[in-house]
Amino acid sequence: MDRAGQQRSSNLSSSSSHRLANAFIVMFLLVQIALPLRYYRQDEARDDERFAWRMFSSVGRRDCKVAVREQTEDQDRWHRVSLRHQYQGTWRTLLERGRPLVVHKLLRSRCEMNPAVRVAEYQRACKTTAGQKLPPTRLQYNCTTQTYRNVNSDDP
Amino acid sequence: MKWFEHYFHGPFAACRAHLLSRVFLIIVALDAWTIMLGHSAKYGYHGFNVAHFAWLDAWIPGDNRALYQAVLLGCGLLSMLATLLGGQRFLVAGAFVLHSLSWSMSMLDSYQHHYFTSLVLLCMALWPTTTATLVHDQPSTPAPESCDRKKRKKSRDRRHAPSPSAGSRPTRRWATAIYVAVMLAIVATIVELDIAEAGPLTAAGLLGTAMIATWLYRPHRIDPLPQARGFGFSLLACTVAIMYAYTATAKLDWDWLEGHTLASLVGKKPTLEPVLTALGELGISTETGWSMFAVATIAIEFGLATAYLLAPIQDRRPFSGLRVALWAAWGVAMALHIGIELVGLRIGWFSYYMLALGCAYLLPMQTVDKLTRLLTWPRLGWRKLPGSPLSTSARADAMVAFVGGSIAVLVLGGSGTWLDLPGAHLFGLVAALGALACIAVVWQRRGARRAAQWSGALTLTACTLVAAVTLSSTRFDFYRRLGQDYVNQGELAAALEAYETAERYAPAGASRRETIERLRLRVRDTQ
Numbered sequence A: 001m002d003r004a005g006q007q008r009s010s011n012l013s014s015s016s017s018h019r020l021a022n023a024f025i026v027m028f029l030l031v032q033i034a035l036p037l038r039y040y041r042q043d044e045a046r047d048d049e050r051f052a053w054r055m056f057s058s059v060g061r062r063d064c065k066v067a068v069r070e071q072t073e074d075q076d077r078w079h080r081v082s083l084r085h086q087y088q089g090t091w092r093t094l095l096e097r098g099r100p101l102v103v104h105k106l107l108r109s110r111c112e113m114n115p116a117v118r119v120a121e122y123q124r125a126c127k128t129t130a131g132q133k134l135p136p137t138r139l140q141y142n143c144t145t146q147t148y149r150n151v152n153s154d155d156p
Numbered sequence B: 001m002k003w004f005e006h007y008f009h010g011p012f013a014a015c016r017a018h019l020l021s022r023v024f025l026i027i028v029a030l031d032a033w034t035i036m037l038g039h040s041a042k043y044g045y046h047g048f049n050v051a052h053f054a055w056l057d058a059w060i061p062g063d064n065r066a067l068y069q070a071v072l073l074g075c076g077l078l079s080m081l082a083t084l085l086g087g088q089r090f091l092v093a094g095a096f097v098l099h100s101l102s103w104s105m106s107m108l109d110s111y112q113h114h115y116f117t118s119l120v121l122l123c124m125a126l127w128p129t130t131t132a133t134l135v136h137d138q139p140s141t142p143a144p145e146s147c148d149r150k151k152r153k154k155s156r157d158r159r160h161a162p163s164p165s166a167g168s169r170p171t172r173r174w175a176t177a178i179y180v181a182v183m184l185a186i187v188a189t190i191v192e193l194d195i196a197e198a199g200p201l202t203a204a205g206l207l208g209t210a211m212i213a214t215w216l217y218r219p220h221r222i223d224p225l226p227q228a229r230g231f232g233f234s235l236l237a238c239t240v241a242i243m244y245a246y247t248a249t250a251k252l253d254w255d256w257l258e259g260h261t262l263a264s265l266v267g268k269k270p271t272l273e274p275v276l277t278a279l280g281e282l283g284i285s286t287e288t289g290w291s292m293f294a295v296a297t298i299a300i301e302f303g304l305a306t307a308y309l310l311a312p313i314q315d316r317r318p319f320s321g322l323r324v325a326l327w328a329a330w331g332v333a334m335a336l337h338i339g340i341e342l343v344g345l346r347i348g349w350f351s352y353y354m355l356a357l358g359c360a361y362l363l364p365m366q367t368v369d370k371l372t373r374l375l376t377w378p379r380l381g382w383r384k385l386p387g388s389p390l391s392t393s394a395r396a397d398a399m400v401a402f403v404g405g406s407i408a409v410l411v412l413g414g415s416g417t418w419l420d421l422p423g424a425h426l427f428g429l430v431a432a433l434g435a436l437a438c439i440a441v442v443w444q445r446r447g448a449r450r451a452a453q454w455s456g457a458l459t460l461t462a463c464t465l466v467a468a469v470t471l472s473s474t475r476f477d478f479y480r481r482l483g484q485d486y487v488n489q490g491e492l493a494a495a496l497e498a499y500e501t502a503e504r505y506a507p508a509g510a511s512r513r514e515t516i517e518r519l520r521l522r523v524r525d526t527q
Helices: A003-040 A089-096 A100-113 B002-009 B014-042 B065-084 B089-104 B112-124 B132-136 B149-159 B169-192 B200-216 B231-249 B260-266 B270-281 B286-313 B320-343 B350-362 B365-384 B394-418 B424-446 B448-471 B474-489 B492-504 B513-526
Strands: A063-072 A078-080 A117-127 A137-142 A147-150
Touching (some): A003 B231, A063 A089, A063 A100, A089 A100, A100 A117, A100 A137, B002 B231, B014 B112, B014 B365, B014 B448, B065 B089, B065 B448, B089 B112, B169 B200, B200 B320, B200 B365, B231 B286, B260 B286, B270 B286, B270 B320, B286 B350, B320 B350, B394 B448, B424 B448, B474 B492
Antiparallel strands (some): A063 A117, A137 A147
């Protein structure tokens, strides 16, 4: 059989085998479209820009300052954590970007590293690329109850 | 659903898949070995790590520096092997798995283009396997002698075939050799020059020379270009389109539209200053200029998304309107990604990945075919040489398989020591055992000839790996960053040791001698 003939016959036999491939294509494209949409459906601060194709976005370019502090059982005073000495620079950048998974795990790890810690707190204050100040964020992790709590900036 | 079948399962020029898969896989390998490896110092710092996925977080140890390096070395190895062995699916799939593991094991790697690279590799694993022989070594059909001259010319024009006046076969071979030499010289010049320093004019000159060389070159081909089928090709086009569309959507906020974000990205880099000055002379303020650039970026990205969606059908319906639109899209894509490199935004090799994609998808197939000749010509030329190792006896095949395999296993095993990186020992052990097992299995199942090809490819890959790591600045980057991190931790003795190791691999003009002296004094003071 010549080349063109072989191609025609392979076209006929391949249409049935395309079903599986078509299902894969549809699933793949749906995931590709839905994954970035997840970012836009967030109600809270849209800080986690992963998988949303937001390269060079205005959110990622915000100028933020962060601090982590903790309160131990024996002292009521808050003790500030030295992020520069204890965490690699990229983790500090991710904290500045407010990446939720990093913030949560870091707060949890403070309790695991020192059992005397009662509460660990994350604070962030940002300015947009236009220089406008955004409301500050405060998140506390209670080591005893293992719960997170958003704290109003008015609270002590 | 006929359009769906036609769009995803229709034919496309095989040279597109060949060019893109080879170039992309080589870039992935070099990216892993020379760029990503240099950033591995930040892994394992105080044992803190957060993986991209919660299920993976439980599996990845906090001290994961060696694991990360081993995964990167392995990813590069599989990518390079896939390039040399005809883009075999299981090798590309292996590269996809290791590349995905490399970025997903820690949020320290949050570059979105690494996620994008994984998607490209996944689509490539679904492509048809192409070889140099399939793409460029088809038997030619000479035009019948009895045809009259006018009829033959019409037929040649329709098939983009060379005219007889283009020269005899040996002359055309010389033309091919000159074309390949010119293009390789251009690539070498671009690699040697720092384009940002050499200036946009030099870059434009080199690009112009490459375009003229491609335009003038007439490959020896009478048959229509070979076509391939595989839904991965169209699926990748859709993936790129989705990425561009969302990237443009992400910029639809006032901070971007008013130009504040773009201005902060470019910062004080002088690349765009002449343009802003020229706009100023026309009465357009700097703020308005930034805003114009910002809005134009959004329009370009939406335009490129549309172009990529249309690109897979251009080989089936080569009507002139589409061809012109895709040429324009290619020009815009080149300008956008070369512009990003000139501005100096820190996005690794993303621009180069996108330039390769742009050339493979947006250019007409005849042009892509000419560019593909750069990859196929050396292999086909080598094969045609009398007494070439690719056309020898079974006994010689067995000898090549044995000797080549032994060298590959020794080089891969020895790389654990030679590379002087924490993850190299793990990689060297696994890679050497894996290479040995692969050659044995291939020899037993496919014979000595195939085993010889595997041995040759493994040897070349192993040597390229060692050369890429030892000749680039990746080890210097790794150890100097490690030293800086130790300084931040207050571990001065460890920092001194890391900097001293970095100094052994320091490229010209990048010595850390002063830092080492300062650290020595500080270490002495603390003792």
